[in-house]
Amino acid sequence: MTLSPPVVGILGGMGPAATVDFYRKLVEATPAGTDQEHLPVVIWSDPRVPDRTAALVGDGEDPTPVLRAGVTGLAAAGVRLLAVACNTAHAFVPPLAAEAGLELVSIIDVTARQLAATLPAGATVGLLATEGTVTSRLYHDACAAVGLTVLAPEPAEQARVTAAIAAVKAGTADASGAAALAEVLGTLRDAGAEAAIAGCTEIVLALAAGTDTDTDAVLPVVDPADLLAHEVVRRARELRPDPADAMS
């Protein structure tokens, strides 16, 4: 028997709870009735990656060496597609994927394409993300390329977003964080946003901690991790349409 290596590599750990959530979304996005019909996956979840935002907005340690170790480890395992379960890390990952010979399925690009397909041309999109993602203009640039304008919160509102993300990472997310995010969404809507990007893998978890907060009633929120999961399934199946083929 020749067993091909797993096709999909997930670089996670940023943070671990968001990695659990992303893998769950990938499993749920896979049309499968038995174990054997699911995608073979290797997940490299090393949370020792230094804080991405601290490196982007201040003088924090460069996360590149730890990110490179993960990308290299996944490449050594034989994967071909790379999915990174952290929006902010996309400010660092594209050259690392290229040097390892992996095809990056970018959470940023997938999201920008999906928004362009569903919103009117020239629409404004709100952004809930880390300061690092906002400062790096990852979503600003990707959305501009498809004719959309990104609107990030003002500094005082951004601080509330940052606090909600930190609470998820600390395991202390509660309804107050979700309520704060709902208010930020309201401000973005009032400023002209027609939808918002949950542009940090922890944002969806923060929103879920508020069972009484229906943020979609405030502004439709797009989950990039969910879009990425579906795109990874689609690309993996293109590479190997029938999982059983790999067994022969």
Place this chain on the structure above:
Amino acid sequence: MTLSPPVVGILGGMGPAATVDFYRKLVEATPAGTDQEHLPVVIWSDPRVPDRTAALVGDGEDPTPVLRAGVTGLAAAGVRLLAVACNTAHAFVPPLAAEAGLELVSIIDVTARQLAATLPAGATVGLLATEGTVTSRLYHDACAAVGLTVLAPEPAEQARVTAAIAAVKAGTADASGAAALAEVLGTLRDAGAEAAIAGCTEIVLALAAGTDTDTDAVLPVVDPADLLAHEVVRRARELRPDPADAMS
């Protein structure tokens, strides 16, 4: 910077949903306030492993080669501890861990030790598991070694357990499966069991699909995946008490 490899390897994919659940339990079992305090983990989730039960009770394909590929892949990534998120696979995995030089944290042994610590000597414990786990007597033998007797369901009841597990793997678990498991637990209790082992990683997910079914009122159910998660955290911290040490 010298970055040590991730300490913990998880062999998953059997099935993928149970792997998501096990990694979530590991994250929740870790005392951590920031990403960086969590355990570095590599998860090898290759669902192409042939059905373990079919190999144990019939003439199904031997899962050993695919399991070996995963164990070898994790060893190549540099992990030292191996946790396997599938009870039935423990009928095959111990020699593979040994040949790869990995320390297996056995879900079976952890569970037997915990039961012995909490139940009266000589107690009887019910077993909800795959036919493969029942036939291989993994839990029977490990519990006998600590003075406990394992009681598996009669064939007609076992068929209901098997169906509930298959529904989780197919993504079709609902309240009827949880209700069936509650009835099987009642039968085991009436036959003398003082507790039960959720001895397949899908059983807990099947029970969770029945929101109106309080199975703990029927018989206390022990979750081996949860016990394994806590034991992995304990052993990993013994190997490297302070995660920050690995960064220097």
